């Protein structure tokens with residue numbers, strides 16, 4: 001990209017430099033000067049229809065919309081003159097003419113740009129005495145509902161559907177103050193990015209049906225993390241209230257997901273709050289009783305595996321991780337099984353699906369958030385060859401004991417695995433769901449999932465990104481990495497259980513020695529590109 | 544100011560009202576007798592209802608004090624003319640409540656004229672400080688503090704009032 005020429009200009013007397021072609025509003029925001037707006041969104045082309053961003057420019061007689069005015073050498077912009085203030089008041093008064101102001105029951109309330117802008121810049125009363133226009137409230141598709149009365153016709157949603165998803169379902173119908181957004185008859189808003197329109201709608205006109213009345217936004221706490229729905233690793237904000245995740249919204253990362261995320265990703269927290277989540281340890285002891293004390297989990301698995309290796313040799317045990325484990329978990333897992341001296345180390349992953357490509361967004365075909373992490377830490381063969389070897393090993397009775405991770409979302413053990421696992425002498429399985437059909441001699445351990453663990457994952461493009469804890473674990477559950485570390489302790493490989501940040505340090509040195517990442521904090525909120533995407537040409541061709 | 548700080552404290556004390564000093568060191572003062580008698584006389588005045596004294600004690604619960612206007616007692620959720628709760632589950636009261644004792648879970652209203660209503664509305668009366676902020680905050684005039692001050696119960700659970708209890712208050 002050729003560097004655009006820098007242009008010098010002034011905003012409110014403050015000297016500012018920006019590349020030629022930048023719009024005034026963007027330059028102002030970057031310089032920390034507030035220019036209120038509705039229809040402008042940094043991820044969409046400017047439209048200039050809401051007139052909220054009017055400013056005075058030295059090269060125009062009337063106020064101009066700063067979102068469609070490019071910067072120019074020597075331009076002088078004023079954002080705080082009386083004319084501008086009057087213009088803003090006028091715009092807001094017009095916007096409120098037909099606005100229902102049902103903030104108390106509006107899901108957008110608390111993050112509504114109309115509320116904020118009226119509060120900061122609006123007139124203190126309305127001269128409107130006529131009855132307000134009524135517009136429809138209806139479903140636009142299976143995910144999004146429209147509250148027509150609240151629409152301020154900023155066309156962010158229609159531009160999104162044209163420019164980013166490229167599906168073009170939404171349009172503005174009618175004229176003047178009857179204008180409202182709508183879908184064409186028979187073509188509902190059904191695309192995999194539909195819920196982004198809800199995020200970018202500045203008011204509560206587009207509402208997520210899934211989140212409807214779930215929580216008030218000011219009661220929720222945000223945690224920056226990443227989505228674990230697929231190998232893209234979209235940066236997200238996990239919003240939680242009373243230790244329960246309520247919503248996931250995208251977080252800006254120009255290198256990964258820009259401002260967007262897919263609808264499927266917004267559901268990844270569901271298994272953590274689902275009814276049938278496994279919450280108790282079921283450690284089957286030698287005398288047939290079931291122990292539920294999490295403190296005994298590590299020793300139960302360790303003794304079980306040890307017994308098998310004492311009876312049949314160390315080669316008779318296998319470990320199967322998953323492409324949903326964090327890099328830190330995988331690292332401890334690998335060390336543990338190296339310590340147990342078995343080469344049988346595999347990892348489950350969800351089968352590839354068809355990649356989906358939108359105008360400005362790709363949903364990759366690999367639905368595993370940390371597949372690349374597995375390849376780097378356990379080895380590329382872990383995902384396929386080793387799994388096959390382990391399966392045949394179990395079937396021909398050369399493998400008699402296993403520790404298995406079944407923490408993949410929306411995934412079930414394939415039938416051949418289920419029957420094979422029932423032949424094992426000892427089986428320990430970390431699972432999200434209660435698996436009552438498993439053989440009697442197994443230890444069932446609750447797995448942790450999205451939003452509950454700290455650590456890092458390597459996305460499909462080779463970007464190492466940080467997972468953060470948004471919700472505390474249910475009281476009966478321990479972290480997998482703790483249990484794995486306790487098993488290491490039993491082997492004498494580790495003196496004490498350390499947090500994921502310390503594991504990250506160990507792992508960073510061992511797995512990416514050429515990189516000088518010393519602490520997990522360095523990953524920051526945007527992650528670090530540890531491998532260049534082109535280094536993995538096989539990414540595109542993974543079958 | 545400057546003169547008082549300049550003068551030595553001892554002289555101030557010795558020069559202090561000499562007449563009073565005499566009084567407080569006298570025989571009467573030392574024995575407390577006059578003070579005791581004055582106090583007892585006061586008591587007898589109350590007992591004998593002299594000087595217009597009257598009894599303040601009420602035979603509660605047979606007798607009750609009239610509640611003053613604006614008294615803030617237990618909450619009530621108001622009903623509209625069709626007998627449905629007026630509350631639209633906007634969470635304003637929950638947000639403003641300084642003792643965080645209101646718990647609401649919202650749901651879609653089954654009625655035509657509104658979108659939202661509370662599926663669960665609970666107030667933990669033991670945490671409530673009866674400040675009345677919830678009443679002030681409510682945009683729908685749906686909650687108010689009544690004059691009920693008889694707030695006893697035999698267990699803690701009974702003091703967490705649910706929607707039905709609040710509606711019938």
Ligand code: SF4
Nearest residue numbers: 102103106112203204
């Ligand atoms: S869109 Fe904003 S201003 Fe309008 S009702 Fe909703 S919260 Fe209130």
Ligand code: SF4
Nearest residue numbers: 151152154155157201
């Ligand atoms: S629905 Fe929202 S985003 Fe779409 S035009 Fe109306 S206000 Fe703008």
Ligand code: SF4
Nearest residue numbers: 640671672674675677
């Ligand atoms: S009276 Fe005060 S403390 Fe009690 S519920 Fe209302 S706001 Fe909360």
Ligand code: SF4
Nearest residue numbers: 630631633634636681
């Ligand atoms: S403020 Fe009023 S309407 Fe809102 S939730 Fe409380 S009682 Fe209901």
